[in-house]
Amino acid sequence: LVLNLFTWTSSVSINLRSVFQDLDLAAVYVSDAQYNRNIYFDTTPQAVRLYQLYNHWVLKVLLYFFILVNLGLAVFEEPAVITTPIWATMGAELLCLLAFTIRLVHYAKVIPRDKFWKDPKNICIILTLIDMIIYGALKSANCHALRWSRVLRPLLLVNVTEGRQLRRAFRSIRNALPQIFYVFLLFMFSVLIFSLMALKLLGKRGLKTINGAPYFTNYLDIVFDLYVLVTTANSPDVMMPAYNASFIFAIFFILYILINTYIFMSVFLAVVYNNYKKYLKEEVRQLVRARRHKMARAFAVLQERQEGAEPVVIQERWNQLIRLVRPDISNSHRELLWSVCDDKNQGKVAFMQLADLLNIEVITLKSRPHPLQGLCPALYLSAPSRLLCRLVQHRAFVITYDLIILVNAVFIGLDEENQVIANSEWVFLSLYLLEILLKLYVFEPRGFFSKHNFWNWFDTIIVVSALVATVVNSAVKSAGVYSSRQILDIVFILRVLRLIRVVDSIQRFRAIINTLIRIGPAILTFGQLIIVVYYIFAMVGMELFKGKVKFYGDDSVDPAKAFCGNRLLEGTDFAKLNYCKNNFNNVVSSFILLVELTVVNQCSGFAAVTHVSARIFFVLFHIVVVIIIINIFVAFVLEAFFVEYSVDKSDLQTSLEKKIEELELSVAQWVTL
């Protein structure tokens, strides 16, 4: 009997432990589904706990911090913005590598052993280590050394398990590449044919360019010039000599522009967009499948089998699960979710939606009384106070402040040296402060500053910062110190930013702005994509072109200033237009130059100081950034706007809203995405 009792106790304790472990596992599945994580982790209790730790936000922030440090090292490495000894940058990089390795080891403990070794991250880290050793050895032997592994750094940003969206973007590019490639071949064929025609038509006519050089006599130069014409960078200069000779030749260039700039560039957009849509659908389908799979596993862990009935999840376990997954949501919210999921007491089908339901933000804006009403009801509910409230909530209040903003805009435009105008700033500041205070008096503060009230936050931050900056500025001024330009700049920027608020008053504008805000996070993905590509091109560009073009400050009297410190640039347009600061001498200049190249691809200066083949670098950059990435960006914005135009809310959200209406909860609740 003792033995029996012991067995029973231990079985109960095992059961209890297993219940909690099950709950943990289910919670992990649900939150994986909720955040679209896609890692096949081990299901042993230990691995699950490690996996939960792996997904902890602190570790993720740390990882991103180290990635940023790693990428940021380019500022300190040769060619440096801020010169730092080699041991410091090498040490920092080693530290970053260590952090990545720890993360990797953690990851290896979480997933089944056999999946680990296929990961490209390992290779990146090992290659970087090899490069660092070679570089260190060569440097200590005073040889010329090259940190070639720097181009691999942004790949870590792509490859860390958290860069899911970025990876998806890269995958969609990779999938679109074959089709883009064929269109590109056809496009290049067209450029080559047109170049051949240009050579035959114009090469023998003895025309001269504006600089007196022979015009269109070298085939490869023509190909390059016409390629640049597609980017519109050298329009109309490239056609002027021919056009001056006869207007017939203009027809040649017009045809070229029509076919290559307009039709082919549109075809590129079409191909990229089409592939983007196609693979996006496929990815979403896979995502949904993976999510269903996860939710099914969570259900399998939690279900209770009743004889003769379908397996169900009882409410108690459900509550435990929700408490684990989202400890922050309130009891009433949980009840709401249960009532939505348990529609017709089905249990299972509705359970599948839980991950989506958790992503929908339910804003429980209880129509709480204003705190002042609680503190001093007699005053707050008095007739003048009520009148004030009605005034502030009136449409005229908004219109008045829009007018004030417009007047303010005029005052900002006027010369601030004038004393009256300088003082008017205080009037406007106090008016804006008054507006915020009045609104806080009328509206419940927690509602006013709730997460979805973008413009209230924007307003308050801008006005308070402007107040602080203006006060600091005045203090500095009145202390007799020369007014600091930086503080003044900040004051100006804040003043102008205040004007943006007027947009919110116009319904039509608000719709457009809201769409833009909504696609903001996804634009950040493209920001990462662009940074990866820019970083790689900046690293290569710095190795190729560093120090070839020098910038001399405004106060420099060095005669080399006229040709950017390189005699090869003497008399070129590059030097004449004073583009000396557009160079690859450090990572910041490189990035700014790459942005300029994205807008208008002009590289004659760099071909002049190195070799004609340097043009390949710039053409490659144009193909990768403008033809592929910018087109994906445009495709993405198009798709986002079409979705905004066609649907406003998902079905799930509608059902949740309907449920809320049905239940007629005593608290006022709004649902927004």
Add this chain to the structure above:
Amino acid sequence: LVLNLFTWTSSVSINLRSVFQDLDLAAVYVSDAQYNRNIYFDTTPQAVRLYQLYNHWVLKVLLYFFILVNLGLAVFEEPAVITTPIWATMGAELLCLLAFTIRLVHYAKVIPRDKFWKDPKNICIILTLIDMIIYGALKSANCHALRWSRVLRPLLLVNVTEGRQLRRAFRSIRNALPQIFYVFLLFMFSVLIFSLMALKLLGKRGLKTINGAPYFTNYLDIVFDLYVLVTTANSPDVMMPAYNASFIFAIFFILYILINTYIFMSVFLAVVYNNYKKYLKEEVRQLVRARRHKMARAFAVLQERQEGAEPVVIQERWNQLIRLVRPDISNSHRELLWSVCDDKNQGKVAFMQLADLLNIEVITLKSRPHPLQGLCPALYLSAPSRLLCRLVQHRAFVITYDLIILVNAVFIGLDEENQVIANSEWVFLSLYLLEILLKLYVFEPRGFFSKHNFWNWFDTIIVVSALVATVVNSAVKSAGVYSSRQILDIVFILRVLRLIRVVDSIQRFRAIINTLIRIGPAILTFGQLIIVVYYIFAMVGMELFKGKVKFYGDDSVDPAKAFCGNRLLEGTDFAKLNYCKNNFNNVVSSFILLVELTVVNQCSGFAAVTHVSARIFFVLFHIVVVIIIINIFVAFVLEAFFVEYSVDKSDLQTSLEKKIEELELSVAQWVTL
């Protein structure tokens, strides 16, 4: 009895007449549906006959001819390319107006009286007449006169009843305008805010532009400069002074470019595209409805009521109808159409598809024997002849000729002054001729030159023209006359065009090219749209800027050449870059300049020679052409490619194909759209 017989005869003759009239009417309805004509004509026999005349292709060609003459008058009018006395141009214009009026009167006879007076064409013609009278009177009194009605001319192109697609394009633009307007307002707001910030940040820093002018000190100039930055025309020049001062300011410009050039321009495309799709769907729906309506009326005219049965069209009348609508199609084709329409003997539903069916081109490529086989079967069917046929049809034959084309490309690229290379041209020409002759020997000539064999036509025309041009060129040369540049140019162009053929050999390229060829006709609609807009802007531009900028030929020694004949341009970039030929001095220059402005909107020269407000003209042009029309063009190409990617054939065509297979016609038949 006699009376009775007479009545009977007359009733028969009335019946007969009415039968033929009915058939006429039905044929008109069917061909209206087939060509998507949308005129509500009178159904009296006389009006129907007039309507048939109205739709006759000779009258249409005449109308287009007069429109071309009317538009082309701009070449002869002040400021003229070819100076012509006023009486000649005025006379020609009167003739055109007369032609339009006759067409209008014809139209008035066709449609019910009350619909006529709403037509805007009438107003255009009357306004033009008034303008001509005023102009003639003022000119004869030697006063300054302005032909303001010239901007109305392209509207005739839009308004003639035949310009249906053009009208549809204009309608879709008009419908999209409100949404575009709101986005544009927001965009302008953003530009204004950024300009204000730029003024505050950079205006007081005492920076100078490359020309030594103060940098960013005038608000309106900043707004304009930043607007031009959106068109990428002045990038990176506009930011260089600020960037040279500090790299922090580059961030300002990068943000500006990101928001305004990339995001807002994409939003414009999204709005235009979305509206385009929406209204296209609506238009297509209306078109289909109108077509169904027409076919129903045709059916109502033709149907025979049998007691207790559904009304049907009997085959005899059907044949009569088809013979009227499409006299050119063969009996077997008509049988085929009948068997498709008469599926399950329903009659009516299938009749509705007739208009679509007639639009599908059935190529009856009977596997006719080669004519040589008929002439000389012994020779043509001999073993060597058969071997030759097999060789020509072999894949290696195509590859051989592709290689020949590539070698030819290299030879074209080399210097043609070299005697060997000059003579090689004869070798290549004879090789190409041989290819065509061989193909004609192997394939049936009528099949080889059938309508859908684009590349065979292309090949033959190019090679034969090249042969003729080369022979003429040699003759001129050997006659001792100096070789004419024009003929040589044509020879060169034809030689290079020959190379394009290689594209057809690669399957992937062929698919893209076929799509481009297929959307060709619709691109022509946009060509008309662009010409209408260009014409209006050219007319206004010529009135505003004619004679302000002068072009001096290469051999001119006039000192005014350095500043394009206008002292105001002395030392400006416009004169330095030798843009003098970019002017509004005649309609041809204006059109070429407008194309350049479409690509890159630079207008500083014209603002300098007239007034700063001239910039408004250029900004307006940018808004209309780049933001609206080019975006519609891009939207159109996108849509065309998506349709190509998603469906290959319409359902109707598939059913027709299936029917052909079913019937197992003894002749080989292919169906292509």
